Amino acid sequence: MKPSMSCVLSLSMLLTPLPAFAQQGQSTVRSISASDKQQGAAANPQLIAQFGGAYRGPQAAFVERVGKRVAVQSGLSNASGDFTVTTLDSPVENAFAIPGGYIYITRQLLALMNSEAELASVLGHEVGHVAARHANSRNTRATLGSLLAAGVGAATGSDLATRAVGTGAQLYTLKYGRDQEYQADALGIRYMAAAGYDPYASADILSALDASTGLSAEAAGKAGGNVPTWASTHPNSEARVKRAVQLAAATGRPEVTPAQDTAFLRMLNGLPYGEAKDRQKISIVTVGAKDTVDTLAARMAFPTLRRERFLTLNGLSADQPLRAGTLVKLVVAS
Known part of the structure; x- marks a missing residue:
């Protein structure tokens, strides 16, 4: 489920200028400001409603604990109370975060995971987007591109014109987004390792997401190869998994086969x-x-x-x- 245009527009007020960062990390992190908190609090109920409401089952408290444990490693805040972690009652595999300390994951994505470390990886990745202030460039360009497409369509009366302009704006946005995804992977692995989790679990959940995407395409009667890699919001999965393993190795932790996380599975x-x-x-x-x-x-x-x-x-x-x-x-x- 994609946020509506009204939701995207309401979130645009959260966006701040994007600084320059190193390829696999950030040079500075701006702490959560009072303005971030106020604006995030205003957007939070809209996002929750857009994604089916908050899931209130017993797993939600577990997700909240893990999310806060990882988020305090980001430099945004040392206080776990500054972060709000919500499990969304959605049948779509998704996770995201917005400025102000708000982190979200759907119950469907939670169901795909097989360890607490995989959960920490996904939540750390989303916190990385906020710490690197990726929302500014990505959401602003997506919003402007959509508005431009709507304007051209209205002026010419042509649905083809609308789709043509929209595609051009989307490709520009997605190319930028792939670089952001790589950086968020690096930051998320850094955060989860600092929180005491196995950083190699990042590659595991990326592989699982790739398999789930292929299965969904097969179930829908579509060949996964029909979707060109340039039209994806994420980098090529094989390259991304290999890169995650390299980033995990860079933390200095040896790669070992972990014991099955029975506590996590029973929690599900x-x-x-x-x-x-x-x-x-x-x-x-x-x-x-x-x-x-x-x-x-x-x-x-x-x-x-x-x-x-x-x-x-x-x-x-x-x-x-x-x-x-x-x-x-x-x-x-x-």
Whole structure:
């Protein structure tokens, strides 16, 4: 779900000039100001309403704790109380942040994760956008481009003209956005490592998001290759994952295979999944001695692509064996 034009316009007042930054970090961070807090507080209810409202389930408190733990590493504020972390009741995989200390993640994206460190990575990435003050250039250009397209369409009466101008503005904005995404990756990895999380989890969640995107395209009957890389709001996934591993290594932490985060997975149990009308939820089950990917996937509450959905949801490769006693996620009827 994309914010409406009225929502984008109301957020434009949050934007401040963008300073120069190093390629993988920032030279300065401006602390959250009273103006940031006031304007963020004004935009916050609009954003929450735009994305389906706030999710009030037990997982929301867990997300809030992790988000604040990571956010205080950014230099925006040393006080966790200066940050507001909201889980959105949305069936779309998304996360974002705005100036004033407001951080958001959807329950659907939370369901894709398999560790607390992956959650810390995503929230740290979004805080990185705010610390680097990316909102200024990206949102201002997107808004001006949309207004220009609407103006041309109205003047000429041509929908084609509207789409042509809009595409040009979008390509300019997206190119700038990819550089910002790289920088936010670097900052997020720095923050999560400082907070005590495994920085290599950043590559794990990026891989999971790539797999989920491909699965969504397949479920919709579309080939993932039909979307050109230049039309994406994120960098090429393979290059981005490799870069995340390099950034994690630069923190000085060795890369090791982490133990399964059973506490995190159990926390997800009962989390609503997908559209509210479908009445589905995440169920955490223990792999039995006779269980296989196929037997567990058969329990997924989907008519098609059950095996693919099971693998993607659990961050498993097609040939990865299951181990008895470990936990897996299923999507079942509520």
